[in-house]
Amino acid sequence: MTTAATALPLLGLRITAGPVELRGITDDLLVPLAQLAINGIHDPDSMPFYTPWSIAAAKELPRNVAQYHWGKRSEFSLERWTADFAVHYEGELVGSQGFSTRNYLITRTGETGSWLGRAFQGRGIGTAMRQVICAFAFDCLDAQTITSSAYTDNPASLGVSRKCGYLSNGVQTVDRMGKPAILQGLILEPGRLVRYSSELTVEGLPEFRRSIGLDA
Ligand SMILES: CC(C)(COP(=O)(O)OP(=O)(O)OC[C@H]1O[C@@H](n2cnc3c(N)ncnc32)[C@H](O)[C@@H]1OP(=O)(O)O)[C@@H](O)C(=O)NCCC(=O)NCCS
DSSP states (O other), rough: OOOHHHHOOGGGOOOETTEEEEOOGGGGHHHHHHHHHHOSSSSSTTTOSSSSSSSTTTTHHHHHHHHHHHHHHHHHOSSSSEEEEEETTTEEEEEEEEEEEEEEHHOOOEEEEEEEEEGGGGGGGHHHHHHHHHHHHHSOOOOOOOEEETTTOOOHHHHHHHHHOOOEEEEEEEEEETTEEEEEEEEEEEGGOOOOOSEEEEEEEHHHHHTTTOOO
């Protein structure tokens, strides 16, 4: 059957590990993801993201979220790609997990980024989905390192990185909405990954590998 995944194999990827499922973000998932964000991701007086997308007015979020993902699809190339996934936990949509890279065939590295709806935070799901994306990148995409970063006032994200085995990769001071903030860089090598308790099953992998220039 011909689907959008024929054009962009990312949309046909499905990574499952026990109760955790990461799916390429097809159009039917865009508004439900925006609704999760409308329901709230963080306190209004904190900002965990480099681009403060989550504080847009509720009526603007469905279009903003959709345009962001459509933009990533339209820019997908060997030189620069982002694999964002909708995360389901025990069948329920809970948030998003991504892996973003440039010149992957040379660098074999990428940066993880993620968020969960507030109702799903603090239950170990953030750790589980990061463990799954890291195992996928190392085992299925031949990644050699994975990076991440979080503001030093984001203990949940730093906690996930620590639990997965990332090490400090230095800090930098950046402009966060007009004020200085310290961004902690993190780096993970395959031998340090603390793996999730369930094995990964992946649908659509050969097509996705070809789409990023592996097995050419
Ligand atoms: C960051 C995020 C994905 C982490 O997912 P999570 O499911 O909440 O995190 P986990 O439950 O797996 O917790 C991981 C570790 O961090 C700790 N932690 C979680 N929330 C914490 C908090 N508010 N304060 C201190 N520690 C915290 C946990 O205790 C756990 O460590 P432990 O098992 O040793 O106790 C999620 O909290 C989130 O979406 N936050 C808002 C968006 C965001 O910050 N995204 C990342 C931007 S860099």
